Amino acid sequence: MTDSILNSIKKLLNIEESNNDFDAELIININSVFMILGQLGLHDKTFRITDATTKWDSYLKDSDDLDAVKSYIYLKVKLIFDPPLNSSVMEALKEQIRELEWRLNIQVEES
Numbered sequence: 402m403t404d405s406i407l408n409s410i411k412k413l414l415n416i417e418e419s420n421n422d423f424d425a426e427l428i429i430n431i432n433s434v435f436m437i438l439g440q441l442g443l444h445d446k447t448f449r450i451t452d453a454t455t456k457w458d459s460y461l462k463d464s465d466d467l468d469a470v471k472s473y474i475y476l477k478v479k480l481i482f483d484p485p486l487n488s489s490v491m492e493a494l495k496e497q498i499r500e501l502e503w504r505l506n507i508q509v510e511e512s
Contacts, residue, residue: 407427409471411423413479414482428450430478430481443466443470469504469508
């Protein structure tokens with residue numbers, strides 16, 4: 402997977418890296434999720450991306466948290482950008498998000 406935050410989220414959303422049609426919307430959504438993670442205490446609340454040049458390692462160095470953060474950002478952006486039509490799938494995604502929030506919160510409290 403690419404080191405670019407934007408491009409890796411695009412890939413998870415099945416958007417070609419070369420397709421820039423949704424970049425502005427995705428960047429806004431990704432930055433909104435970074436704000437939430439900042440409120441959870443995971444990082445500096447001012448972290449944001451502006452394009453595809455920002456890499457994951459500029460956000461978080463700890464690889465133990467990074468995969469959970471990537472999953473969390475992907476799921477939150479998916480619910481905003483491309484919500485499932487099926488209510489059962491929607492609830493399953495929301496449950497995954499709640500669990501990741503809880504687990505990330507535990508990580509913050511332990512460190």
